Amino acid sequence: MSRSSVRLLACSVLIGLAAAGGVQAQTPAAASATSLPDFTGIVQQNAAAVVHVEAKYNGRRQPRAMPGVPGGDDQAEILRRFFGMPAMPSPEEQKHTSLGSGFIISGDGYILTNNHVVDHADEVTVRLQDRRTLTAKVVGTDPQYDIALLKVSTKGTLPAVRIGESQSLKPGQWVLAIGSPFGFDYTVTQGIVSAVGRNLGGGDQPYTSFIQTDVPINRGNSGGPLFNLQGQVVGVNSQIYSNTGGYLGVAFSIPIDVAMNAVEQIKAKGFVTRGQLGVMVQGVSDDMVKVYKLDRGVGAAVTQVSPDSGAEKAGIQAGDIILKYNGETIDQPGDLPPLVGLTKPGTRVPVEVLRNGKHETLQVTVGTAPRDPDAVAPDGSAPVQTSGSQALGLTVGPISADDRKQMGLRAGEGVQVTDISGEAAAQAGLRAGDVILRVDQHAVGSVADFRAATKDVKAGSTVLLLVRRGEQSSFIGITVPEGK
Template sequence: MQPEQEISMGSGFIISSDGYILTNDHVVDGAKKISVTLADHREFTAKLVGADATFDIAVLKIDAKGLPVVTIGNSNALKPGQWVLAIGSPFGFDHTVTAGIVSAVGRSLGLNDQRYTPFIQTDVPINRGNSGGPLFNMDGQVVGINSQIFSNTGGFMGVSFAIPIDVAMNAVQQIKTKGYVERGMIGVYLQPVSPNTAKGLGMSRVEGALVASVVPDSPAAKAGIKPGDVIVAYDGKTINSVYDLSPMVGLTPPGSIAKLTVIRFGKTLDFNVKVEQAPRGKHALASMEQAISGNGLGLTVQDLSAGQREQLNLKAGEGVQISTVSGPSRDAGLQSGD
């Protein structure tokens, strides 16, 4: 008895007249055969040129010439409140157009396998079958790829996410030329900055990304970055939260020099870091994180300054200050700044 074949459906769009098509990786992942139906009802068998699961991007190729193509826009110019349109095939209804506004840009979903994607959040109705379809601005330019929704029921609930077209086209170019996507890495494990952490580290406000640990011999380690540092800017771009840094680093070409601005013991310092290539694949990234995620107690500490020891009536060499807390230490009630 033959096992029943599963058929999945998604959307995509043509990015070159000679048959290159862009869609989501999760639309074609694991497919034995990929069929493409165009707006004029012609059907083609597509070849998978390459894909990147981290960006959720797949590049397909069909044997055709003179195809109509979309106009690529600038997703960096998008702002909350702007109107956008989505075109796709929700539930198999071809060429369905839905509209909404940009709710936020640079949104992180907090997912480890997609930390490098600064998503466009919209309220455009998106459902199954829309994945991989284009998100247009009001000038008819593609500014994103509709990727996923946030839902408790599996249906649309007013929150949908698109991959910025600038990120996608960078990945497309790398896939077409190298067959894979490379990302930058500086070798730090990060945590959010809480109000208690900011107070304990002598910061005037809650901002930045807290360095919980540093990979030995990594770019960050060589540059002088230390656990307890708070990264507040990357190449002049402000880091408002822990989720801002990874996309910036990931999109930096390996070999580039990036300037990190950090707060250490209440002082602002600048470091030049030579970005290296991150391990390829989800499992490689997960293994690296596991290796640097800290000790079993779930905390990192730093030495007290002379002024802090004097204020606490401690002798030289006595005491340390907790800079980051997680796991068992957090459960026990310890806090950053203790």
Template sequence: MSHPRLVSSRLLCGLLGCALGVGIVAASPMVWAQAAPAAAGLPDFTGIVQKNAPAVVHVEAKYSGRRPNGSGAMPLQGIDPGQAEIFRRFFGMPILPSPEEQAHTSLGSGFIISSDGYILTNNHVVDHADVVTVRLQDRRTLTAKVIGTDPTYDIALLKVDAGGPLPTVTIGDSRLLKPGQWVLAIGSPFGFDYTVTQGIVSAVGRNLGAGDQPSTSFIQTDVPINRGNSGGPLFNLQGQVVGINSQIYSDTGGYQGIAFSIPIDMAMNAVDQLKTKGYVTRGMLGVEIKPVDDDMVKALKLDSAKGAIVVSVSPDSAAQKAGLQSGDIILAYNGHDVLQGADLPPMVAMTKPGSTVPITILRDGKEKTIDATIGTMPRDQSALSAMGKAMPSSGANALGLSVENVDASTRSQLGLKPGEGVAVANVTGPVAAQAGLQPGDVILMVNQKKVGSVEAFRTATAGVKPGDTVLLLVRRGDANNFIALTVPSSKDE
């Protein structure tokens, strides 16, 4: 597939005839009048853009060393270095830093949420940056302080001092969004500031799976989003921010019709906590769940595949104390239906720890409601670092992978016994990635100790710290192999 390329105005004129009068005739007012009704009923976004563009900012993060994997914007596809240099020299660098700077610079977008200079963007735009600057619509460039970050929601809160009040966006209610509604984005794709794109809400409540922000219930749109849009606002037709543009689904790295935004309600909940304590706490129920599939519907004689079935209950958790059991099907949580397994984690995460909520379950063919007092989810180590407490990753996080229990089908295919091994769900960091681990691999032993459940794996890796080497026995296909994972010490990073 060829990369998209910019077409110069001279070439465009040559193709169309332009002012040369070759095959192009100026349309009469009557022609334009006849064409106008085709646009009747379509929304006009100009008022929203004029009102809100001054509150959208361009974010630039610089790193003294190598950037973290996956952070920030990618190079602009389809423009060779010579073209990029022309744009940089004659138009004030609207696209990218120089090639030498690209390895140390991350570009994104953000928006001002309060007149005293608080700005929201994505965590992955500024993660581990040494210096963060924002450029306003009036071309002022201000140094920003990172007040706090939340990797789980991919949120970062910045603060600038502009010497006076700044324009702000209006925060809306993302819970009111429905598929089919118009939305638009303002941001800096590929460094082109204040680019406006529009589309519709494709879906709401979209969960991307256990390995990619399981606590986030995304807004899915078809608004064109590209590199550099990260952290920018998503507006409804009332000119209110309803989401933060965060991810795209793409085989090429460019926009292919599917974009995901973090609901603003979720983001503002994180903002309030980052302002007051510098980190975000979330609720935790303490269950491992799976979606209800067609086989379960047949076996359990259910009416539909609605809900989340409890696979296991963690000891001393909110779920255990409330009396939840393996085999229970959770149908509703705190008054909200659980239509599929992926619906539950964001609901629980948004619950304030210590709150007591009703949970409707199906047990032995009968519905019942139990009350659970929600616990506190362990904080991400990155959130602690954002508070200024330099705490290196430890335990399973340091290995750069997440695991899940082996399902019956996989166990049968690999010839494993019950209670033998855990499956790699996702590779989340460089340690596991460099060792060649892949999702689907089954870890049988950690430092020669057998592991047969997620809890057993966590226990076996609980003491892992920077500088340690962990020996794993891994089954891939019909072959076993020992793989050693060495966690870098702080001086190696």
């Protein structure tokens, strides 16, 4: 599957397409109404917990480019005028607006949606079923899982969905989506689970085993809930497979188990950590089947082992074929990253490999994967050790051991940028994930060092930062705006 074929579902245009989910072929007599589920109860119980999400950009950043539908902006504007969609932005406004869906996961105002709906937005609002519009704070995001956690404040307790579990889902089960495709709020569509454990390839969220469905969803459904027949959320609608920008019968949802794991980590520490095995793998080819005298081409063939990784220390070698990870069977390479990613770093797990025709089980201590540099961390509301200079308009945090190793940094050298909130820092070219080594003439190796070096920064002054990005270091000057 090519990356271009999988479409994220944030919406900024009109026109919709819906198709009913399929059932097994039956005779007219057998296919009676009594044999089909009635979804009205699920909708009545949960619609109030589904929200419309709108992310706005002030012009310095643009919402992620979304594929268009036939007709483009002209057709969208015609439909807007004739069918009256006052909630939809005009074509010009669409250039600076991203629309999606979300759902309330707790009565105190926490909302779950996709990262690509609110990615680097300057303002996020949510609209409830009772037509109230509330400003939402982005508590934290994780681009790797495409998850964003929002928070709104309001009087009283908000209606919340019931969280189910996705591990027991099976192909053929009925599922239901509620969302805002093309801005049409509270649209309900249904279908069945088409497949589970679907991996979209290394470039498209390798740590996620998607739920594939035939539920009709389109751009604007992003971040909306996928329900089972018990009225529980089992997935977060995320992507479609399409070469037109519209629904073609194949949709993908993030398992709710994965999403809630990310939510709890964001709440607890402000970011998401994932396990890392320390290997590169590929599929078991026909040639390997012949040479290794295998019965079939299953498993993940190890092509490279990272130095000092948990895999190397446990004795995993290039040429090994990983057959099981922590008791879970590995049929293909894409099965491995999601399992490793959900493993808490430091956990010791059994890994079964095939080596020289013999099965061996090795005990591997899972490491920590590098943090996503595009993740948005909280601004101090969660218990995460970050600090920043309001005048400079950036926030920094400590660097993980793995990031230090990749950048060739010594212990006690540098702090990592976790968020860019100010215009001056953005215009200077700083990015989340950059490492600051010096502030003017002062070396910084901790959050405390950075705080001390920036505490006397005044409006109108220029601060010179030595910044490491990847393997390159350069000086970047930030002039603090007047009035800050």
